[in-house]
Amino acid sequence: MPSSRPRPTVVALAVAALTLTACTSREETPAAPASGGGPAASAQPAAPAADGCTLAKTGYPKVDLKTAVVGFSQSEKEANPFRIAETQSIRDEAAKLGITNLLVTNAQSDLNRQISDIKSLLDRGAQLLVVAPLNSDGLQPALDAAKAKKVPVVTIDRKVTSRPCTDYLTFIGSDFVQQGKRAAQAMAKATGGTGKVVILLGSSGNNVTTDRTQGFKDELARTPGLTVVAEQTGDFDRSKGQAVMEQLIQSHPDVTAVYAENDEMGVGAVNALKTAGKTPGKDVKVVSIDGTRNAVQLIAGGSYNAVIESNPRFGPLAFQTLQKFENGEPIPAGIVITDDQYDETNAAQKAGNAY
Numbered sequence: 001m002p003s004s005r006p007r008p009t010v011v012a013l014a015v016a017a018l019t020l021t022a023c024t025s026r027e028e029t030p031a032a033p034a035s036g037g038g039p040a041a042s043a044q045p046a047a048p049a050a051d052g053c054t055l056a057k058t059g060y061p062k063v064d065l066k067t068a069v070v071g072f073s074q075s076e077k078e079a080n081p082f083r084i085a086e087t088q089s090i091r092d093e094a095a096k097l098g099i100t101n102l103l104v105t106n107a108q109s110d111l112n113r114q115i116s117d118i119k120s121l122l123d124r125g126a127q128l129l130v131v132a133p134l135n136s137d138g139l140q141p142a143l144d145a146a147k148a149k150k151v152p153v154v155t156i157d158r159k160v161t162s163r164p165c166t167d168y169l170t171f172i173g174s175d176f177v178q179q180g181k182r183a184a185q186a187m188a189k190a191t192g193g194t195g196k197v198v199i200l201l202g203s204s205g206n207n208v209t210t211d212r213t214q215g216f217k218d219e220l221a222r223t224p225g226l227t228v229v230a231e232q233t234g235d236f237d238r239s240k241g242q243a244v245m246e247q248l249i250q251s252h253p254d255v256t257a258v259y260a261e262n263d264e265m266g267v268g269a270v271n272a273l274k275t276a277g278k279t280p281g282k283d284v285k286v287v288s289i290d291g292t293r294n295a296v297q298l299i300a301g302g303s304y305n306a307v308i309e310s311n312p313r314f315g316p317l318a319f320q321t322l323q324k325f326e327n328g329e330p331i332p333a334g335i336v337i338t339d340d341q342y343d344e345t346n347a348a349q350k351a352g353n354a355y
Contacts, residue, residue, distance in 0.1 A: 038291075038353035040089065041172070041311040041337040052330030053165035060150040063127045065323050069101040070094065071121030075134035075158075076109045080236070080264055081292040085355035086132060086157065086312040093315030111138050118142035122149050129153045130318050131168075135205040136161050143167040154321055156314045159207045164333035169325060172317055172335045176208050179308050179339065180215025183259055183287050186306035186343065187226065190285040194225035195256035198248045200241050200269060201233040202261040209233075212261045212289060229255065234265040241265030245272035256284055263290035263307060270303055281305055291342065296354040299347035307347075309339040312355060 055062060078084045087104065094102045103121055107114035111134050121129065122145055129146055133139055133155055143162055146153050153168040164170055187197065199216070202209035213231075220226050229252050234241035241260060245268060248255065258273075258280075260266035266288030273280040280286050281303040288295060291309035298304035317335065325331050342350060 038311075038313065038355060040093075040313040040316040043172075043317060044175075044336045044338050046332065046336070052332045053169055053325070054330050055325060055328050057165065058150070058152070058169075060152060063326055065128070065319065065326055066098050067101070068099070068127040069103065069125045070099055070128045070130070070322075071103045071118070071124075071126030072105070073114060073118050073121065073129065073131045074104065074106045075114055075132045077106065081294070081355050082262070082290055082310070082312045083132075086314060089313040089315035090130060090318065091315075093319050097319060099319075107134060109134060111135055115139060115142045119145050122146060122151060127151060128322050130314075130322075131155050133158045133160050133206070136207045137205060140167065152322065152325055154318050156318060157208075157310075157312065159334075165331075170321060170331050170333060170335060172314055172321065173337060174310050174339050175336050176211030177215035177218075179289050179310060180212040180217075181219040182215075182308045182341065183212070183289055183306070184216045184219035184223070186308065186341070187220070187257055187259060187285065187287045188223045189343075190287060190305040191226060191257050193223050195285070196227055196229045196252065196254055197257040197259055198245075198252060198255050199228060199231035200244060200258065200260040200265040201231055202265075203235045204233060209261060216259055226257070234260070234268065236262045236264060238264040238268040241268030242272045243268075245269040246275070249273070249276045249278075258284060258286045260286070260288035262310075263288045263292040263295035266290075266304065266307075267292075267294050267298065270298060279303075291340065291354050293351065293354040296342050296347050296351050299342055299344060300351060302344075306341070306343040308341050311337055311339055 072090045074087050076083050105117035107117050114134050119142060129151055131153055136159055139160055140162055155168055155171045157173045159171050162168055230248050232244045234244045258269045260269055266286055270280045273284050278284050285305045287306045289308045289310050291307055295304055295307050
């Protein structure tokens with residue numbers, strides 16, 4: 001269900017770049033451009049985590065957040081609007097809090113490089129880590145290195161299969177199964193409950209793809225008039241999504257609906273549909289997950305039908321969580337955020353919240 005939190009109507013058009021004080025290396029990434037002034041991710045209401053992870057339970061040393069060396073490991077190149085907004089949110093919040101020792105790396109979608117990046121951040125003195133994992137599996141060597149140095153790790157946007165409060169502190173992100181269910185509900189509404197659906201899957205090896213697929217299919221089963229006729233991975237990439245959609249149009253020319261597990265693939269699908277002489281948004285309904293400016297503007301223009309938001313602005317919540325941990329407060333194993341939704345009834349009005 002959509003978030004009820006208030007939405008600002010004025011978008012800040014300029015964001016001050018944070019100057020990094022750490023030494024330059026191949027791992028440093030330049031400050032990302034401003035990516036929209038929508039609201040930061042906020043946690044869904046939850047019961048107090050009385051048995052959560054605490055500083056005392058881990059035996060980690062107490063750290064002053066403002067003077068600490070903080071490392072952020074980004075997993076994918078910042079060509080994707082989600083990643084641009086995510087990194088910028090970390091930078092912006094660090095600047096707001098007066099944190100001058102922020103180290104930022106980007107693994108460029110290479111798991112081995114992300115492991116190396118995290119170990120490098122630790123070698124360079126990182127005392128606190130925020131990590132956007134590339135995959136749910138495979139980061140254990142890096143997490144082990146952080147544990148050996150008693151450095152708490154907050155993971156964002158993708159879960160890892162390791163153990164909270166043992167291998168990492170906590171995960172902050174969306175309920176991806178619920179996102180898939182909401183996408184199916186939006187699809188049922190857009191299609192009137194009948195049609196042939198193709199699914200553009202995200203990249204394999206992470207819980208986002210698995211959960212968004214499960215949620216969508218489980219909910220779609222409640223609408224027997226909608227049938228999934230094909231599914232193929234587009235790796236969360238626009239060009240790959242377009243190429244896959246071109247193939248699916250050839251093999252399933254009667255397709256009437258597309259569920260893309262992120263907006264980039266959805267926009268790619270729109271391009272493919274137009275090239276094939278179809279009218280996206282009308283002949284073929286399009287629903288995706290993210291909340292990027294491109295997709296929301298396509299809804300307002302009639303070429304897209306709905307987007308379930310996946311808020312990338314984790315900076316405030318990530319730093320709040322680290323501060324609570326350093327204050328001795330219990331931290332739950334997972335912190336679920338609240339996401340909004342865009343459709344033809346609100347896309348034009350809420351476009352300023354997109355990223």
